[in-house]
Amino acid sequence: MIMDSSIRAAVKCSECGRYTSFHINLFEAKRPTSRRCSCGNIVFKVSATKGEVDIDIPCIACGETHRYKYKIKDLIDKSVNILACPVCGMEIAFLGKEYLVDDMVNRYMDDMLELLTHLGVIDKTKRWVIK
Numbered sequence: 001m002i003m004d005s006s007i008r009a010a011v012k013c014s015e016c017g018r019y020t021s022f023h024i025n026l027f028e029a030k031r032p033t034s035r036r037c038s039c040g041n042i043v044f045k046v047s048a049t050k051g052e053v054d055i056d057i058p059c060i061a062c063g064e065t066h067r068y069k070y071k072i073k074d075l076i077d078k079s080v081n082i083l084a085c086p087v088c089g090m091e092i093a094f095l096g097k098e099y100l101v102d103d104m105v106n107r108y109m110d111d112m113l114e115l116l117t118h119l120g121v122i123d124k125t126k127r128w129v130i131k
Contacts, residue, residue, distance in 0.1 A: 007075055008098040010105045011044045012091075013037035014058040019105050020044075023098075026072045029053055044093070048072060057083065061090040080104060 010021040016039040024033075029048035037043045045056040053075060055068045068083055075081065080096035082104075091108070094101045116122040 007095055008101040009035075009044060009093060009095050010101050011035070011037075011057055011093040012060050013039060013041050013043050014060040014063070015039055015041040017060060019109075021102070021105065024095075026053060026075060055083070055093075055095075057093055059085045059087075059090075059092055061085040061092065062087040066092075 006023050006025050008021065009024055010019050012019055016037060018037060018039070020035065020037045020043050022035050022044075024046060026048060029046050032045065032047035034042050034046075035044040041058070043058065047054050051072050053070050053072055055070070056065050057068070058065045062085055064087070066083075066086060070081070075095060078096060080094055080100045082091055083093040083095065084091050094104045113122065
């Protein structure tokens, strides 16, 4: 049986607030790896040992770096993993199947746009409203 050991990650940058998306090959994570946002900030560090994966993410919500531990099998088997700040519960990253992670990020961004529009921060036709 061939097992796909690649998952998609989307992480909210703690510096600029943008989502950074990338693929991770979990079996290659034995060599510690980090990913950067387009602003240059490190958004994700991953390493694997003995069938487990450690993921470190600087949190946009509380400013701390959170460590998440998963079994490689669990990351591959589960459709989507939502990583949230343990302090406030804000969702800061999504891991899983590519199409599901991309869909979650798109829905999250649409919801944020709708909220900011409702609050009067953004006008859909004019973009940003400065008061």
